[in-house]
Amino acid sequence: MEEKSLRVYSDKKFFAKLTNTITKLLIPTRIGINGMLISMKRNNVLKAYENYIQGQDDGLKQNELEKKYEDYFSLYLESIDKHMMDNVYKKVKNGTATTFEKEALSKYYMVIHLKDTEYLEYKYRKQIFLIQLDYDTVKEMNKEKLITKYEKFYASRMESLYKKLLKNYSIKLSDNLTDKEKNDIYDKIFSAVEEYIIDILPIKIKEEPENKIYSEIMDDYKNFERFTVGKLDQNDVIEKNMILLGISRKLFTHSLPLVVAEQCYNKLLVDARTLIMDTKINRKQEKAYSLLINLIDDYNLRLLSTKIYWDKPADRENYKKFYEQYKKINALKEKNYLEYSKQKEILFLKAELKEAYKDINRYYRIIKFYKKKLVAFGVMRQIKDSFISEGNYTKNKEENVYKKQKEKVVI
Numbered sequence: 001m002e003e004k005s006l007r008v009y010s011d012k013k014f015f016a017k018l019t020n021t022i023t024k025l026l027i028p029t030r031i032g033i034n035g036m037l038i039s040m041k042r043n044n045v046l047k048a049y050e051n052y053i054q055g056q057d058d059g060l061k062q063n064e065l066e067k068k069y070e071d072y073f074s075l076y077l078e079s080i081d082k083h084m085m086d087n088v089y090k091k092v093k094n095g096t097a098t099t100f101e102k103e104a105l106s107k108y109y110m111v112i113h114l115k116d117t118e119y120l121e122y123k124y125r126k127q128i129f130l131i132q133l134d135y136d137t138v139k140e141m142n143k144e145k146l147i148t149k150y151e152k153f154y155a156s157r158m159e160s161l162y163k164k165l166l167k168n169y170s171i172k173l174s175d176n177l178t179d180k181e182k183n184d185i186y187d188k189i190f191s192a193v194e195e196y197i198i199d200i201l202p203i204k205i206k207e208e209p210e211n212k213i214y215s216e217i218m219d220d221y222k223n224f225e226r227f228t229v230g231k232l233d234q235n236d237v238i239e240k241n242m243i244l245l246g247i248s249r250k251l252f253t254h255s256l257p258l259v260v261a262e263q264c265y266n267k268l269l270v271d272a273r274t275l276i277m278d279t280k281i282n283r284k285q286e287k288a289y290s291l292l293i294n295l296i297d298d299y300n301l302r303l304l305s306t307k308i309y310w311d312k313p314a315d316r317e318n319y320k321k322f323y324e325q326y327k328k329i330n331a332l333k334e335k336n337y338l339e340y341s342k343q344k345e346i347l348f349l350k351a352e353l354k355e356a357y358k359d360i361n362r363y364y365r366i367i368k369f370y371k372k373k374l375v376a377f378g379v380m381r382q383i384k385d386s387f388i389s390e391g392n393y394t395k396n397k398e399e400n401v402y403k404k405q406k407e408k409v410v411i
Helices: 012-026 033-057 059-094 099-112 119-141 144-172 179-199 201-207 212-216 218-228 234-251 258-278 282-302 313-330 337-357 360-376
Strands: 393-396 401-404
Touching: 033 059, 033 119, 033 144, 059 099, 059 119, 099 119, 119 144, 144 179, 144 201, 179 201, 179 218, 179 234, 179 258, 201 212, 212 218, 212 234, 218 234, 234 258, 234 282, 258 282, 258 360, 282 337, 282 360, 313 337, 337 360
Parallel strands: none
Antiparallel strands: 393 401
16 A cells, blocks of 8 residues: 555544444443343243244153253353353442342352252252343333243243252251251241242233232232231241141142141141240230131141141051131131130130140140140130149159149139
8 A cells, every 4th residue: 555655545433433332342242242242142041942942742752852941041041140240240249230230140149158068959049040130121121022022931941940949948947957957948948938929920911911820829828918018027027938838738849748738737836836935925825825826727727627648657647636626616607706716815825835745844834834735715724823733753762752744824
């Protein structure tokens, strides 16, 4: 060009615009290259999901379509994960992140922290987190067609992940754990069910309004919504978990088998008894007692009445007798509600006394509380400055004291 003395004229504005565009693409922002990659892989996974659903009737293609869907899903998650590290992490490090981005990174590291100790929980939790993160992004785009399309995939995938997560917790409970470790898993179960009901269930109900299961849990679902706002006290937390457990008996029958649900109910019963014993204010104590009665009723109606396999035949026979009485009392509900409530409380209190006597050192205060209730119902009689006892007495000659094998203190 120099030899021929050619002069080159350029459009400076064009090159300036081009440079700015390239710069924006190379800077890892949500609308930059990472955002473009996520969008491309999101479209791929949505298309693969649609093909997978449509091809379910074709047995020959099903495996092939499923594999393709899973492959695209893995690539999709990788792109979101890369976005977290390339974009959000750098923004937080540079002090330019929004509050949402700071919270997202904090939750991300909480999930990563599980990797060394609870790999399966980490695996499911990380997928849940990444999909939920992108779902928030999709909603912000405010494109109705995309949101509708994405929600079908989102609800299906999240349901599968939550079921796997709950199944993992159920298996963990079969290990030799301390009481504290078991309580931690119970809390995780309640938390996972709550997350599903808040985030996923509304989408499932919207997609399948005719589903019989959803109509069966609708009353419980509406009742649960009361606990999604405001500050909850301990009584509210127990009641909320009771409702969650009731809903889970319909939604997660296989992921939370009956034996695990029974353990969760027993955990709530222990919490309710402890609350009664620890509460000094009569009004709050009566509220906790009312919750206990509802919890026992729920436990019997939703779980024990459907239980087929019992570890001890004697327990099964005892429950059969209890349940026959329960059904007779239940027949009074339409005829005389007050008498029904009274007889039901008496039946439950007698059963509770038997349970409390299995651990008398722990429950001696609630035994006294139960007996006061039974005295008020006219079922027991109060004897001042004395006691009614059961069992044998043996004398220790060396110490010259009497040991009682069993004792029932009236007041």
